Amino acid sequence: MLVEQIMTRDVVTLAPDNTLQEALDISRRHRLRHLPVVKDGFLVGLISDRDLRAAAPSSLDQAGDNSILCDVRVEQLMVNEVITAHPLDFAEDAASQIYKHFIGCLPVVSQNKLVGIVTERDVLRTLVEMMGVNAPTSRIEVEVPDKSGMLAQISDLLRARRINTSAVMVFPGGKEGYKTIVFRIRTMDPRGFIQDIEAAGYRVKMHPCAVTDGEV
């Protein structure tokens, strides 16, 4: 699974000259914890709701003067050195970056432009769907109807070909009523297995990285 498959593409952003008050309003309105700061499409910084709240007077202080929030611009408070991801990074690489750097999100940058954002939440959602193994395997994703017996049916095809399996993951498919079964199988030549799957009427998913929307 790639970052481009789990990222949010429609990113709510700030401009460097937005005020902190505007930023706070936007973060509350959209219930967002991280706001990339963008100038002409280029990522120039990042600000979190925690930074904003830290800069604001205490809500317990009735006499608090909020005017400072209207005077300070986002670029004065934002983080400039932002750790980013690329759309073709692995989802698990994004997870590792987030974990390692104690951060909550990764803006996704391609050709120097902001194209999406991956948050802790996106990663957690993805990680429960994924599992990695370290034995020599080929990875095959099969789309099957979401009904009982599918895993057994595909496994029978593996048994017939004497191919051993290292890991199996099942997660919701891309469309209604389908599931994806991910096999990590111990063969360098999965062509026969793929043919068997297709002959049995199921679809094998391959290489999202090279296609646009359809086939290569």
Next chain:
Amino acid sequence: MAGNGNSAFVYSDAFTRYKFTEDHPFNPKRLEMTLDLIRTLDLLDPGQIVTPRPATFEELARVHDPRYLEAVIAASAADADPDDFARWGLGTEDTPIFTGMHDATSLIAGGTLVAAELVMSGAARHALNMAGGLHHARRAEASGFCVYNDIAVAIAYLRETYGARVAYIDTDAHHGDGVQWIFYEDPDVLTLSLHETGKYLYPGTGEIVERGEGRGYGYSLNVPLEAFTEDDSWMNAMRSVVIPTLQKFAPDIIIHQNGCDAHHYDPLTHLSATTRIYREMPQVTRMLAEELCDGRLVAVGGGGYDIWRVVPRAWTMLWAELNGDPLPERVPDAWLSRWQSESPDPLPAHFIDPPGSFEPIPRRAIIEEKNEITVRRVLNGTPLLF
């Protein structure tokens, strides 16, 4: 017109006995076809051919578990039952057992040993074993069509006999995992593999973070490239990583695994290279061998599953480079007419696939960008370079 005459071509017809089943993708006919093309072009003096010897049990046991060797020997008997050998990775669809398997694979391992001996002792400047390159075999397990790891056997010999520092370059489309794991903790063996990312492709490993362990940390390098990578991006990655790393490592000998399955036609992988890279890659390793270690270069084969349209051209170009021979642009008609009737596809008439032979990949720009980032991350995280 065989070049400088100081390159050895390790070969025996018995190499073709390393054959699993009739329809198995690892087909030794590719060796016959390549040798025939080399001979048709008159690139090989009979005096350059060196006959291999089988590697001994002790030589194999430098890298393989003796119990595994015993299992391979037992599995080589005519009445062996494949089910008895599953724990050793044998008797599977990938690596079925066959009669005489131990002898066939020992001879290939011995061939690479002989190539290493010839080069390290100075008897030959370069040496080629096309049948070698069985880079997936592990210490106690057959894997990915590979029974004995001839490369690791040769490296272990070079380490033990000469105390040599060995740079191993693997440009097969599949990750050179077997060699990497065997020398993962050895700082005197640099393993550098350039391959299609393991996202979907066997063996699934070869990520950037695999950098070696213990004293060997930093001496395993991996450059996982995106599926559908084309020539320019592949060659940029190769030059960018291999050249500075080898210059810094200063090897005594270079071993280059020349699997040619990154080609657009290859049925098992998803890369989109042309034969151009099989001309240029051996040039890079030969140049580095001249610069860094008195020319000492051992070349082995490896993957390559379009045996008709890709392998003979790729490995003929490899031999011509090792031997310092110029090549014509066109594949000789005599060779084409000899093999065309057997080939399921029209055989290409040029060594280098002409421009426009293949459709450009729709997402070329983003694939190139991702590969550049990968190269940068590999270089940035390599302690050897700093």
